[in-house]
Amino acid sequence: MNQLFRRQAYIDGQWLDAFSGKTNPVVNPANGETIGYVPDMGAAEARMAIDAANRAWPAWRNRTGKERSELLKCWHALLLEQADALAEILTLEQGKPLAEAKGEILYAASFIEWFAEEAKRIYGDTIPSHKADARIVVTKQPIGVAAAITPWNFPAAMITRKVGPALAAGCPCIIKPAPETPLTALAMADLAGQAGIPAGIINVVTGDAIAIGGELTASADVRKLSFTGSTPVGKLLMAQCAETLKKVSLELGGNAPFIVFDDADLERAVEGALIAKYRNAGQTCVCVNRFLVQSGIHDAFVARLAERVAELTVGDGFGDGVKIGPLINERAVSKVEEHVRDALALGARLVCGGERHPLGHGFFPPTVLTGATPDMKVAHEETFGPLAAVFRFETEEQAVSLANDTEYGLAAYCYTRDLGRAWRMTEALEYGMVGVNEGLISTEVAPFGGVKASGLGREGSKYGIEDYLEIKYALMGGL
């Protein structure tokens, strides 16, 4: 039995049931079986977690950066030591192939390592004074209790990307994990406790999203909200945070273009396309939604992509060699189906896939279609599934205009061997992140985040800690 399989919430260092005693099931998306139950908590338990975090804050804030760093390093070591056990829980509740789940755990751990290092480097500033007898000093202080509301597509990494910088900066935090994937969050909290991170510094509250989210956003004690999820919920939470003027970070939806120019390295572009489209069965916010391919390379690209897609094995994430696991739920499958149906009705041509997989449940085969046009749903809505829709274009200007024709602005990809074009495209794309000849851009060392309806703030890198800090300026006069 996996020792990290926790079925209670974690508040103030205690493992607790809901006050009501009620629970919610967690389901394996590969077979629909219930794998466990977690507490159905609400506003009262969220309040309890906020109070615990607030009590624990002064002592945590007053530790040196190095002391916080040491504890984060211990947590990081335990995450690595238990990577296999964590990956197992992750695949069980989320569905992604085990090797990919392991990759996510290592990626998640990398944020704890990175911010353990950054904890010691929260530098201030001195500013040449405007008065001869005064000096100006700028320091940075932890903002206070931080709330993290996270999605199911990266049950581990979306948490550490928020909790890592919060703890490093000196902030306690309250995590509300996605109802689909609370078990990974609880397992990681268990390891944080084992690492010696004090009671109240990390809390995980499972249950009613609206009630818990309502309490976290309404509380004046919570000074920061970091949310990853859909754009409508992000807007709602931002509005809820307005009353207490919380600092808000939002990592929301995307509609990533993957642009392939005639002069691209075809093999490299197809390799990048497979990662950028089919990772996590297409369920990442940086997954490609639209392939924009120049006329001269269009047919060769589509043919090679279809060949490589045929090699992707669909199945239970625990199966050997499986590359595409189930989608998270029925709603997710219906959306992909609807995007395929809509595109075909409006004149697209199916190259491969297109119908539910015989395995049933959340399984949908990797699909490629060509002849996509801007009037189709796939052009404007995030599919969040294994559908590659290929649009054809002629000129660079057309590519830029098509790519930017969306309310979103998270990630974009561009394949070209022309250095000038690479720079022009990078600057013209209205996106927070651009992969040039690269299909995998996520790393703890670089700032992740979007513009327009894709959100606010950046996670990871040296910039990621800023959202958890307040700047204080002191004027030391009368010298």
Ligand code: ADP
């Ligand atoms: P998805 O549709 O992919 O699940 P959501 O944006 O609905 O994306 O969910 C992301 C996270 O936001 C989850 O943890 C979910 O429980 C939470 N959430 C959804 N609605 C609300 C809400 N009204 N208040 C607070 N949290 C919410």
